[in-house]
Amino acid sequence: MTIHFDCTQCGKCCHNLRLTLSVDEAITWAGRGHAVQILAEALPWPADPEPETPQSVYDKARSFPGTSGDIPVRIAIALVAYHDGPCPHLQPDMRCGNYEARPRICRIYPLERRPLTAWTPQDRLCPPEAWDDDLPVLVRDGEIADPEAVSIIEAHRRVALEDVPDLAAACEALGVDKAAFANEGLAVHAPDPLLLAETLQSVRDSARCPTAARSWTILTNRGQTLSLLQQAGCLAELVTQGPDYLGSFADEA
Numbered sequence: 001m002t003i004h005f006d007c008t009q010c011g012k013c014c015h016n017l018r019l020t021l022s023v024d025e026a027i028t029w030a031g032r033g034h035a036v037q038i039l040a041e042a043l044p045w046p047a048d049p050e051p052e053t054p055q056s057v058y059d060k061a062r063s064f065p066g067t068s069g070d071i072p073v074r075i076a077i078a079l080v081a082y083h084d085g086p087c088p089h090l091q092p093d094m095r096c097g098n099y100e101a102r103p104r105i106c107r108i109y110p111l112e113r114r115p116l117t118a119w120t121p122q123d124r125l126c127p128p129e130a131w132d133d134d135l136p137v138l139v140r141d142g143e144i145a146d147p148e149a150v151s152i153i154e155a156h157r158r159v160a161l162e163d164v165p166d167l168a169a170a171c172e173a174l175g176v177d178k179a180a181f182a183n184e185g186l187a188v189h190a191p192d193p194l195l196l197a198e199t200l201q202s203v204r205d206s207a208r209c210p211t212a213a214r215s216w217t218i219l220t221n222r223g224q225t226l227s228l229l230q231q232a233g234c235l236a237e238l239v240t241q242g243p244d245y246l247g248s249f250a251d252e253a
């Protein structure tokens with residue numbers, strides 16, 4: 001399959017989004033006073049799966065160990081630049097005012113940042129005319145045509161895994177201890193931007209390692225999931241959709 005693409009500069013991908021940032025990118029972004037959220041997921045992880053799968057290897061690599069009640073879990077953290085409306089760097093003509101220093105995620109779109117995740121033009125924000133057949137080739141036979149885009153995606157994914165210990169230490173320093181049940185939602189933590197930037201920089205400078213696996217409360221907005229988690233011995237809490245919890249499913253008491 002061949003996908004053609006050229007950016008129309010419609011600006012849709014610079015509005016109302018959560019942009020995944022590395023620790024270094026988040027230090028810069030939050031250090032300017034812009035909002036950066038901490039998104040947390042918990043994966044119950046009593047033992048490594050046997051046999052391992054590409055997904056389980058990736059899930060382990062992108063997470064750090066914790067506990068929830070009696071159960072070992074793994075916690076996956078993402079730092080995201082959050083803007084409700086236009087990005088603070090977006091100019092009136094829809095050009096980026098931070099073009100040279102924009103985060104990797106802005107250079108990747110509309111390609112997929114995550115491994116093991118399929119995507120199609122239809123699930124992107126870009127308008128139909130951005131995909132016309134007479135535009136440059138973006139993907140040919142499943143392979144990204146531009147070697148520079150390939151290297152940016154590889155760097156984004158590599159750094160995301162390298163950042164995991166610092167994310168664990170930052171959560172400990174900030175007292176972040178609630179995470180959504182994985183694949184059902186995301187717990188949202190919104191620290192003061194400057195405090196977050198200072199904390200991340202401090203963790204970075206000190207190469208601080210988190211102490212032993214910390215205790216986490218697992219959040220869900222589904223009563224049935226809550227019961228299953230509690231029966232399994234997890235520390236769990238029922239929540240509702242809102243600024244602190246982004247659920248993939250409607251609230252179910």
Ligand code: SF4
Pocket residue numbers: 013014015019087088089090091095096097098099102103106
């Ligand atoms: S940094 Fe630039 S490219 Fe990225 S969302 Fe903001 S305006 Fe858009």
Ligand code: SF4
Pocket residue numbers: 006007008009010011012013014109110125126127130
């Ligand atoms: S949504 Fe697509 S076409 Fe529009 S500015 Fe972003 S990358 Fe370009």
